[in-house]
Amino acid sequence: MFDVIVVGGGPAGLSAALMLGRALRTTLVLDSGEYRNAPAAAMHNFLTRDGTPPRELRRLAREELAVYPTLEVRDLAVVGVEAAEGGFRVTLSDGTAQWASRLLLATGLADDLPPVEGLAELWGRGVFHCPNCHGFEVRDVPIAVLGSGYRYAELALHLTRFGSDVALCGNGPADLGADMVHLLADHGVAVREEPIARLVARDGELEGIEFVGGPPLARRAIFTGSRLRQRSPLPAQLGCAGFDDGTIEVDDFGRSSVPGVYAAVIAAAASGTIAGGLVDKELLSADLGLPSPLSAAGS
Known part of the structure; x- marks a missing residue:
């Protein structure tokens, strides 16, 4: 049994895996190969990686993770999950099953265009x-x-x-x-x-x-x-509470409404980008005579 199974091999899932690997937690990352930013030629607003193709970022991340002996990454999708004694049973797209004490969902969102x-x-x-x-x-x-x-x-x-x-x-x-x-x-x-x-x-x-x-x-x-939706049926299978846009509802520590299930919904590295974007919107709104984005959000 793994300590943690991380479902999702994008930046959020791989960042979570890095933290777990450094803590010597036995961790399995399952990557379905589906990414919201896959059509983009490059990603931006990520310090030291501005202009990097998303595929290259994932390659570099996996390269960094490879040095941690308790980490394993597999290119397999999760087709089912259920509570089991001591944790969770996860069924993979190759027909096999794995068990973990904790689940971390980094399944992301999808765009309906x-x-x-x-x-x-x-x-x-x-x-x-x-x-x-x-x-x-x-x-x-x-x-x-x-x-x-x-x-x-x-x-x-x-x-x-x-x-x-x-x-x-x-x-x-x-x-x-x-x-x-x-x-x-x-x-x-x-x-x-x-x-x-x-x-x-x-x-x-x-x-x-x-x-x-x-x-x-x-x-x-x-x-x-676009209209956002949860990419994976797994949160619903587990009974996780969520929001209309498909985001899994979590507390300040990433815990979902289901004990033992965590979700990566906001990366800490993005906080500076979010703050910078808000400052920009405030300045633009002032220049154009529009309401502050903060007052609009609170109305």
């Missing part, structure tokens, strides 16, 4: 969700924001720092109040409300947007949102 033709094929390569992660790389190229309502209008305003050619494409009515319409116009953001027919690409590179009616719009980058 807007149903626009051509969008999924460009996800992470011409269509993005995070301006802090990808905005710098697409500065000074024509940008579109795909979505309607205040959230997407605010995103379009924030993206004007990266270039002067930003358009908000509502894929239908943009659903904005008069004040926001004027604010977008003041910052040179065009608004298109025709339904979107498809995204156009050539040789895997985004070229633009075609609408059901109206002229096409040449774009080199698009930012939009």
